[in-house]
Amino acid sequence: QLQLQESGPGLVKPSETLSLTCTVSGGSISSSSYYWGWIRQPPGKGLEWIGLIHYSGRTYYSPSLKSRVTLSVDTSKNQFSLKLSSVTAADTAVYYCARYSGYKTYYFDYWGQGTLVTVSS
């Protein structure tokens, strides 16, 4: 059974960079059929797509966050990561990592449990 687990600091100061890692177990991140994505959810609000990365390094970013987001992948550790720069209180959210079936079909089928990141001084 595929499992994803987010990890990283729960508190980030304004103007700094938020960094999270997603560790994939029970399957290989190097499958050509899938992308790996990040989604966030501010407290009490809806879901927002952040971006996708393929093990080859190909990326897609949300237009609204593109200037601040960087995704990377480490196939040797079966992990992928998110960096969000110049954070403000508006970036406070639960951040989810998920597997994206992006080959001729498009949906997130496996999700991590989510991790709350608070932006505050």
Add this chain to the structure above:
Amino acid sequence: QSALTQPPSASGSPGQSVTISCTGTSSDVGGYNYVSWYQQHPGKAPKLMIYEVSKRPSGVPDRFSGSKSGNTASLTVSGLQAEDEADYYCSSYAGSDYVFGTGTKVTVL
């Protein structure tokens, strides 16, 4: 890309049906048959319930069904059960973008 529009809330009694709409544009919902629906219980991660407009992943009850007409997709939950009370989000492929709906809270009366 703006969020897809869903009603904030919907409700029904046990055994009844509830239908949730999801309105987008020709650039997302109307342009592709790649609408998905996710169920989210409080404090939990979203769970995929429907993909490609009307397909159900293994393990999802057939009480859940999806459809689409033009720029509007719909999720119907038939034979409502207490455990169906949750937030529901639609989503759509939109080329190099991916957009979620605003979310609908379903209450089982």
